[in-house]
Amino acid sequence: MLDYLALDDDYTAEERQVRDAARRFVDREVAPDVGDWFEDGRFPERLVGEMGDLDFYAPTLSWGDLPGLSETAYGLLMRELEAGDSAVRSMASVQGALVMWPIAEYGSDAQRERWLPGLASGDLVGCFGLTEPEHGSDPASMETRAESVGDGDGYRLFGTKTWITNAPIADVALVWAKLDSGTDGEADDGDGPVRGFLVETDADGVETPEIGGKLSMRASSTGQVVLDDVRVPEDAVLPGVEGMKGPLSCLTQARYGIAWGAVGAARDCFEVAREYATDRDQFGGPIGRFQLQQEKLAEMATQITTAQLLADRLAELKERGELRPQQVSMAKRNNVRTARDVARTAREMLGANGITTDYSPMRHAANMETVYTYEGTHDIHTLILGEDLTGISAFE
Numbered sequence: 001m002l003d004y005l006a007l008d009d010d011y012t013a014e015e016r017q018v019r020d021a022a023r024r025f026v027d028r029e030v031a032p033d034v035g036d037w038f039e040d041g042r043f044p045e046r047l048v049g050e051m052g053d054l055d056f057y058a059p060t061l062s063w064g065d066l067p068g069l070s071e072t073a074y075g076l077l078m079r080e081l082e083a084g085d086s087a088v089r090s091m092a093s094v095q096g097a098l099v100m101w102p103i104a105e106y107g108s109d110a111q112r113e114r115w116l117p118g119l120a121s122g123d124l125v126g127c128f129g130l131t132e133p134e135h136g137s138d139p140a141s142m143e144t145r146a147e148s149v150g151d152g153d154g155y156r157l158f159g160t161k162t163w164i165t166n167a168p169i170a171d172v173a174l175v176w177a178k179l180d181s182g183t184d185g186e187a188d189d190g191d192g193p194v195r196g197f198l199v200e201t202d203a204d205g206v207e208t209p210e211i212g213g214k215l216s217m218r219a220s221s222t223g224q225v226v227l228d229d230v231r232v233p234e235d236a237v238l239p240g241v242e243g244m245k246g247p248l249s250c251l252t253q254a255r256y257g258i259a260w261g262a263v264g265a266a267r268d269c270f271e272v273a274r275e276y277a278t279d280r281d282q283f284g285g286p287i288g289r290f291q292l293q294q295e296k297l298a299e300m301a302t303q304i305t306t307a308q309l310l311a312d313r314l315a316e317l318k319e320r321g322e323l324r325p326q327q328v329s330m331a332k333r334n335n336v337r338t339a340r341d342v343a344r345t346a347r348e349m350l351g352a353n354g355i356t357t358d359y360s361p362m363r364h365a366a367n368m369e370t371v372y373t374y375e376g377t378h379d380i381h382t383l384i385l386g387e388d389l390t391g392i393s394a395f396e
């Protein structure tokens, strides 16, 4: 497999073990059927427990039996899962980085005891509700409200979250809502702080309908979380964080995984195209002997290697506690764009065969449209970098 600068040689034995375990899992459990899942538009729920058994959810945490792996090991896991399909990596990312991580970081001891073991094993599924129908790139404008019932009797939640990975199969939704001083269930003008609420999806007033008609990330379950006067207890709120720092810090964790995952999707496309170029004969020999095809392979290999270098450096900085969100934005932005470009080029090299689910590049290309959009669109990461580089915000 492509590792042009022998970067894998520098990983520890434990990191290579994690990489190999994830590769075996993808080879055995994902690759044979993922084309069918994509065509059928369904996420195979059996994978949830299998990934739990393999410690694929939040393995960097040291809580309980979680293994406390290095940031590089986590990145390698994301890379190998996304080489299988972005839907599989998304499942692990959401569960680990967007649900378990905030519970571990901002939750109470009781919340950790209540949720982390089941989420780690895959007996429970979590989802992360930030985006709303009218508020995507600008989540601070969210309309979802939490009214305090008073006297420590908990909260009433109102609002709709949309485009939520795992929502239709989730047991618990981490819902970000603004605290509201109103008492009549109507959203008022109050602009209280954003808080995270752990909402059980079987509670009265919660619905999690599936979103159909997706042409991207088809093997992932995506839905809404509709909250119609949902009563949650006082201890449903994450005590350790207030304001947009809550959801944004979770997104930094998940985007780190995406920066690595995109390398895996791109590498898989490259490998398929390289093999095809040496097998497929036209004009009396393999198409890989044409300079036009070699140029494509050379460019893909260079871009993938560059993306991997960025991911490796992020891991080093994260391990030292020095990683800034803007650096993660640079890597998410670059690596996903690389994967999107590589997937399209690989698809092109496969000719007509490239448009089928028999080969991975078009599936990856379709998935990359989502990955390019979620966790901050490419444009939004451009603006984050622009602000960081100039000190001037161009968001509004």
Ligand SMILES: Cc1cc2nc3c(=O)[nH]c(=O)nc-3n(C[C@H](O)[C@H](O)[C@H](O)COP(=O)(O)OP(=O)(O)OC[C@H]3O[C@@H](n4cnc5c(N)ncnc54)[C@H](O)[C@@H]3O)c2cc1C
Pocket: 094, 128, 129, 130, 131, 135, 136, 137, 138, 162, 163, 164, 165, 166, 216, 217, 222, 370, 373, 374, 375, 376, 377, 378, 379, 380, 383, 394, 395, 396
């Ligand atoms: C399959 C899938 C799974 C998802 N999973 C989750 C999930 O689990 N949880 C969750 O909370 N969300 C999830 N999302 C939602 C995702 O994060 C949002 O789609 C994303 O933030 C963009 O929001 P939007 O779609 O409303 O686009 P908009 O914000 O409406 O943007 C539309 C276009 O305008 C551009 N734009 C917006 N603002 C600016 C600006 N200031 N300057 C220049 N251009 C701008 C954008 O780049 C984009 O091209 C998911 C999305 C998909 C497709």
